[in-house]
Amino acid sequence: MSYPEWNPRRGVLALLTCLLFSAEAFAASASRRNLVELIQQSDSILVGAVQSVSDGIDARGVPYTEVTLRVDEQLRGKHSGGTYTFRQFGLRAPRKMPNGRTLMTVTPDGWSRYTKDERVVMFLHAPARLTGLQTTVGLEQGKLRIANDRVLNATDNEGLFDGVRVSPELLKKEEAAMLSKKRGAVDAESFLGLVRRAVRENWVSQGRMKNER
Known part of the structure; x- marks a missing residue:
C-alpha cells in the first residue's frame, strides 16, 4: 500500500476529522443505543460477509480503513450490485510514512473492527x-x-433491547422472549425477522415499535 506524502495542510484536516469523529465516539459510548435507535438512525441496514479490509490515506490526508462487504440481504438502503464498499476513519495500525515519521491515527477505541x-x-x-x-x-x-x-455486537448486546416496546400482536413468541434479554447473543433468524418487518412495515414511524427508555 502506498501513501501520499504527508504535509501540514493535510495533517490539519486529518486532525480536525479525528477530533470530529472522536467526539461522536464519546457520545456513542456514553449512551447505549437500543434497537429502535439503530433502526431510526441508520441510512443502510446490510447483512453479509466481509470480503476485504484494507487501509490508506486519501488525497486530503485523511487516514481510513476500507471495508468491502458481500451483501446477502439489504434491509434498508439503495445499493446496487452484490457488494458494498465504505471507508471508516483511521488506519488499522500505526504506519511508517515515506518521510520516516510514524502516523498514529488509527481507528479509535470503541469503533467497529x-x-x-x-x-x-x-x-x-x-x-x-x-x-x-x-x-x-x-x-x-x-x-x-x-x-x-x-x-452479538462488541458490547455483548448490552442495552440493545432496553426500552424497546412493540405492539404485542406483532411479535412471535421467540421475538418477545428475545426482547426481554438484557445482554448476550440472540437467535439470528429471530433478530433479522424482527428487523425485516419493522423496517418494511415502518413500525417506528407508525408508533408500533417505540423507544420507552
Missing part, C-alpha cells in the same frame, strides 16, 4: 458530507457478528 470472512449485520449512518467516511450507528454497537446462528 472488521475481519475478512466474518458474517455481519450492519446499521450504517449515511456517508459524511465532507469526507465520505461512514460509521456504524452507535459505533461498535451497530455492527453485529453472526456466528453459530447467533448475533
Whole structure:
C-alpha cells in the first residue's frame, strides 16, 4: 500500500476529522443505543460477509480503513450490485510514512473492527458530507457478528433491547422472549425477522415499535 506524502495542510484536516469523529465516539459510548435507535438512525441496514479490509490515506490526508462487504440481504438502503464498499476513519495500525515519521491515527477505541470472512449485520449512518467516511450507528454497537446462528455486537448486546416496546400482536413468541434479554447473543433468524418487518412495515414511524427508555 502506498501513501501520499504527508504535509501540514493535510495533517490539519486529518486532525480536525479525528477530533470530529472522536467526539461522536464519546457520545456513542456514553449512551447505549437500543434497537429502535439503530433502526431510526441508520441510512443502510446490510447483512453479509466481509470480503476485504484494507487501509490508506486519501488525497486530503485523511487516514481510513476500507471495508468491502458481500451483501446477502439489504434491509434498508439503495445499493446496487452484490457488494458494498465504505471507508471508516483511521488506519488499522500505526504506519511508517515515506518521510520516516510514524502516523498514529488509527481507528479509535470503541469503533467497529472488521475481519475478512466474518458474517455481519450492519446499521450504517449515511456517508459524511465532507469526507465520505461512514460509521456504524452507535459505533461498535451497530455492527453485529453472526456466528453459530447467533448475533452479538462488541458490547455483548448490552442495552440493545432496553426500552424497546412493540405492539404485542406483532411479535412471535421467540421475538418477545428475545426482547426481554438484557445482554448476550440472540437467535439470528429471530433478530433479522424482527428487523425485516419493522423496517418494511415502518413500525417506528407508525408508533408500533417505540423507544420507552
